[in-house]
Amino acid sequence: MNAMIIRADGLEKHFGKKHVLNGVSFDLPSGGIHGLLGRNGVGKSTLLQIVAGQLKSSGGAVEVFGLGPFDNAAVMDRVALTGVDVGYPASWSGKDILKGAQLRYPNWDDGLARRLIDDFDLGEALGAAYSKMSRGQRAMVGNIIGIASGAELTLLDEPYVGLDVHNTNVFYRHLLDVAEGGRTFVMATHHIEEASKILSSALVLGRDGKVSAHVTADDADAHAERLGLHNPLRPVDFGDVIEHLLEVS
Incomplete structure (x- = not known):
């Protein structure tokens, strides 16, 4: 069994009187692609920021690589957090942001980054300021950084x-290629039908700010039987299990 790369026990995060995370507990093994799923506003991005060491929790405990992550270079140097809402300088061009990422991550793969730029057909757009890019272009910049970073733990928001x-298919192909090398990815997404085909496990955050389910793809059939899921037209798959768990979360 792989060692646990993330451990959370009763993790809490409050913003004033608003309780976003309210006792989140889970263990996540190293290796593979793991889904972080839940309705809008349940705290997925907040949880990723805490794991990345960028946000301090309000209570409970969390360890990444066996260490507390907040403002800890020993953790943060091994973790990449990317997404369209990650705070890159608005005036920087896409090229500037990728150059900064190359300097930031010691295991950066520049050849892979260039292949991603070509496959996304993003070359010309990288000359624009980040603030002028479309959300899709920002997503591609983030995905290039996440995949090419070489980070042991990559968090994709x-x-x-x-x-x-x-x-989307370009992203899938490159993500699967690098995941086969043993890296760990955690992906917050709403695209359940597509993502379920590549996920090793799925962590579901409920509206109460707690983990309502943590299921693995290997046990999809057992989960479906336990939940009483049945589809007369086709076999029930991992995506069906996740969809059901989201509906009741």
């Missing part, structure tokens, strides 16, 4: 935002 079918 809604990586599909604004992507068309072609660029």
